[in-house]
Amino acid sequence: MLEKRIIVCLDVRDGRTTKGIKFKENIDVGDPVRMASFYYSQGVDELVFYDITASSEKRSIMIDVVAAVAEQIFIPFSVGGGIGSVSEMRRVLLAGAEKVSVNSQAVRNPAIIEEGASLFGRQCIVLGMDALKDPSFPSHYRVVIDGGRTPTDLDALEWARRAERLGAGEIVLNSIDADGTQNGYELTVTGLISRSVGIPVVASGGAGTMRHILDVFTKANADAALIASMVHFGTYTLPQIKAYLHENNIPVRMDY
Amino acid sequence: MRIAVVDYNAGNLRSVETALKHLGADFFVSNRPEGILAADKLIFPGVGEAKAAMGVLNTSGLDRAIDDFYQSGRPVLGICLGSHIVLSDSEESNTQCLGLVPGTARRFPQVRGFKVPHMGWNQVMHDGTHRLFKGIPSGSSFYFVHSYYPEPRESGTCIARTGYMIEFCSGLCLENLAAFQFHPEKSGACGLKLLENFIHEG
Numbered sequence: 001m002l003e004k005r006i007i008v009c010l011d012v013r014d015g016r017t018t019k020g021i022k023f024k025e026n027i028d029v030g031d032p033v034r035m036a037s038f039y040y041s042q043g044v045d046e047l048v049f050y051d052i053t054a055s056s057e058k059r060s061i062m063i064d065v066v067a068a069v070a071e072q073i074f075i076p077f078s079v080g081g082g083i084g085s086v087s088e089m090r091r092v093l094l095a096g097a098e099k100v101s102v103n104s105q106a107v108r109n110p111a112i113i114e115e116g117a118s119l120f121g122r123q124c125i126v127l128g129m130d131a132l133k134d135p136s137f138p139s140h141y142r143v144v145i146d147g148g149r150t151p152t153d154l155d156a157l158e159w160a161r162r163a164e165r166l167g168a169g170e171i172v173l174n175s176i177d178a179d180g181t182q183n184g185y186e187l188t189v190t191g192l193i194s195r196s197v198g199i200p201v202v203a204s205g206g207a208g209t210m211r212h213i214l215d216v217f218t219k220a221n222a223d224a225a226l227i228a229s230m231v232h233f234g235t236y237t238l239p240q241i242k243a244y245l246h247e248n249n250i251p252v253r254m255d256y
Numbered sequence: 257m258r259i260a261v262v263d264y265n266a267g268n269l270r271s272v273e274t275a276l277k278h279l280g281a282d283f284f285v286s287n288r289p290e291g292i293l294a295a296d297k298l299i300f301p302g303v304g305e306a307k308a309a310m311g312v313l314n315t316s317g318l319d320r321a322i323d324d325f326y327q328s329g330r331p332v333l334g335i336c337l338g339s340h341i342v343l344s345d346s347e348e349s350n351t352q353c354l355g356l357v358p359g360t361a362r363r364f365p366q367v368r369g370f371k372v373p374h375m376g377w378n379q380v381m382h383d384g385t386h387r388l389f390k391g392i393p394s395g396s397s398f399y400f401v402h403s404y405y406p407e408p409r410e411s412g413t414c415i416a417r418t419g420y421m422i423e424f425c426s427g428l429c430l431e432n433l434a435a436f437q438f439h440p441e442k443s444g445a446c447g448l449k450l451l452e453n454f455i456h457e458g
Contacts, residue, residue, distance in 0.1 A: 002420055003377045003397060040444070045377055071274050076399060076442050096270045098442065121303055123373055123401045169373060169401075198366075200375050223371065253377045253397040256444050 003251045004217050005045040005224035006241060007202060008231060010035055012081075013052045015061040033068045039231070040073040042238040043256035047073070048101070048172070048226065051081035063095050070096025080128050080172075086115050093120055101172060103128035104145035107152055107159075110166055117167025127168040131156040131189050132176040141189045148176045160193045171197065172226065174204040182208025182229065184215060191220035202226050210236060210244040217250050259283040259455065260295030262322070264302070264312045272301045272335065275441040275448060281455045289321030297458055298325050300435075302337035306361065306404070307349035309337055319354060326356050326433055331458030333388075334435030339406050339428055342435050348404050357430045359408035370421045375401045380426050380438065382416045388434055388453045389416075396446045398438035400426075405437055432458075 011018045016030045036047055049069070051062045059082065066079055079092045080101030089100045089112075100120075106113050106127060116125045132151070134142040139157035144150060160171055173193055175186030185206045194201035200223035203216045207227045216222045230236050245252045259276065263269055263285045276283045276299075283299075286292050300322065302309060313319040326332050332342075340346045340361035341353050347363045364372045377397040382389050405424040408414050416427025416436070426437040434454075440447035 001378065002374065003379075005376050070270065071278070074271075074275055074278070074442060074448055075444050076401075094270060096274060098271070121305070123303065123375065170375065198371055199373070200371050223376065255393075255396050255446065 001251045003045070003253050004222075004245070005202075006213070006238065006252065007046040007048055007224050007226045008039050008044045008238075009048045009050065009204070009226050009228045011050050011052050011228075012062065012065060014058050015065055018052065032065050033072060036069045036077070037072045039238065040075060043242060043253065044075070044238055045253055046075060046224070047077040049077065049079045049081075051079065053082070063091055066092055066095040066097050078126055080126070084109070084112070086112065086119055089116050089120065089124075093124060099124050099126050099170070101126040101128045103130065104150075106163065107143065107145050107154065110162070113163055113166040113168050117169070122167045122169040125168050126170045126172055127160070127163040128172045128174065129156065129159065129163075130174045130176050131186075133186075133189075139189075139192060141192075144176055148179070156189060157193060157196055160197050164197045164199050168199060170200045170202065172202040172204050174226075175206060178206030179204075181206055184208065184212040185220065185222070185225070187215060187220040190216060190222055194221040194223065200224065210241050213241065214245060214248050214250065217245070257282060257296045257455075258294075259297045259299055260292040261285045261299045261301065262292055262318060263287040264309060264316070264318055265304075269301060271439075271441045272299060275451055276455075279448060279452050279455060281451075287316065287318070289317045292318070292321050293325060295325075295330075297331045297454070298322070298333070299454075300332060300334040300338040300341070301441075302335065302341070303401070304337050305348060306337065306340055306346040306351040306353065309341060310351050310353060313341070313354075322354060323356065329432050331454065332433040333454050334428075334433070335441070336402060336437060336439055339435035339437050340404060342428070342433060343406055343408070346404060356433055357408055357413055357428055357435070358410060359406060359413070359428075361404045362407050363404050364421060367421045373401055373403045374420045377443075378418050378420060378438075380416050380418055382427065386415045386427075386429060386434070387457045388450055390453050390457070392446050392449050398426075398436075398440065398443040398447060400438045402437060406435070
């Protein structure tokens with residue numbers, strides 16, 4: 001049976017992880033390569049790196065990070081943040097990432113999904129999408145870009161379906177309403193989109209407890225759950241989360 | 257023992273290279289027939305589209321070189337698309353493949369509740385007799401990402417099975433050739449163990 005994936009997200013700025021992370025172990029918590037190795041040893045199923053570097057001239061630092069991560073962890077990982085052309089996609093994939101994620105850039109230029117999928121295969125192209133509750137839209141959710149700052153005229157469900165048609169192989173659906181609250185994933189929009197598309201949907205935003213992860217799998221049909229603070233701050237460990245899900249009859253990878 | 261990794265423009269070569277490097281394997285990457293024929297073992301990786309991949313193999317002469325290599329009895333390991341290319345043909349763009357193992361790569365049917373591609377970790381069932389599974393319990397999880405799966409004509413050539421909508425063949429073996437639908441290079445400790453078995457036992 002296909003297992004539900006637990007994906008840990010790391011934000012990287014100028015080659016350093018940004019969240020203040022509390023570990024009992026003696027690791028450099030600002031080093032994304034060390035962090036990746038740690039989560040790999042803990043049994044994470046996949047990793048996501050978001051490059052939040054502000055200046056484009058520092059972007060090449062991220063390529064070095066990707067290459068160093070690829071040498072140490074032997075599970076899939078994706079890279080997103082500021083990728084706006086197929087040549088940038090190629091650089092990230094050649095450096096060793098399994099997938100690239102496009103968000104605001106795909107809204108501004110949807111053809112990048114199509115071009116990326118035809119060049120590298122659709123399994124490489126992830127659509128990152130930020131959804132905000134807005135009852136004036138048909139699905140009641142609107143797409144926002146630029147980290148939630150810029151509203152668009154796109155309906156979240158329509159955009160998800162269109163991205164699938166264009167060639168996206170997976171959708172990471174982040175709820176702006178839930179993001180950062182640690183009050184749980186936005187189950188309504190996650191369930192709506194996951195049941196309406198034929199590609200995997202990764203739930204993102206709002207995870208604070210193990211129960212939240214269980215709920216997004218059992219109530220919202222998510223294929224994977226993205227988590228960050230709940231493990232970065234040491235509130236939970238990956239083995240603890242996996243064991244909890246396993247006890248609650250969610251198929252998860254236990255042999256790592 | 258030198259391992260050649262076939263480069264035929266079929267996606268993520270680097271992940272196979274980094275895994276081999278990590279395991280201390282003696283290997284090189286080659287896109288030339290004479291290059292791969294000089295090796296002791298062959299790895300045939302690949303993510304991509306069957307027709308495009310066969311096009312590259314046909315025009316470069318790598319198709320005959322892989323066939324010759326296999327016929328010589330030296331160990332061959334196919335990964336992902338590599339497990340389709342070794343079959344007779346693929347439903348993906350109706351592609352004629354290398355024909356080393358009789359069979360067809362089939363597309364997953366459309367079944368409500370099952371997404372395609374089959375993406376993520378899934379269990380691989382095997383009977384424990386194949387040398388490449390040494391030290392890997394049946395039911396261990398490996399990483400998959402694919403929309404087509406191998407269907408060998410003779411059930412005896414199937415050495416591993418995985419369930420997704422249907423039970424499909426996730427591992428093939430015919431004499432000195434083994435090929436897997438999953439990605440050992442992306443499957444954590446179990447995947448590295450399988451690659452290590454290939455390096456040491458072939």
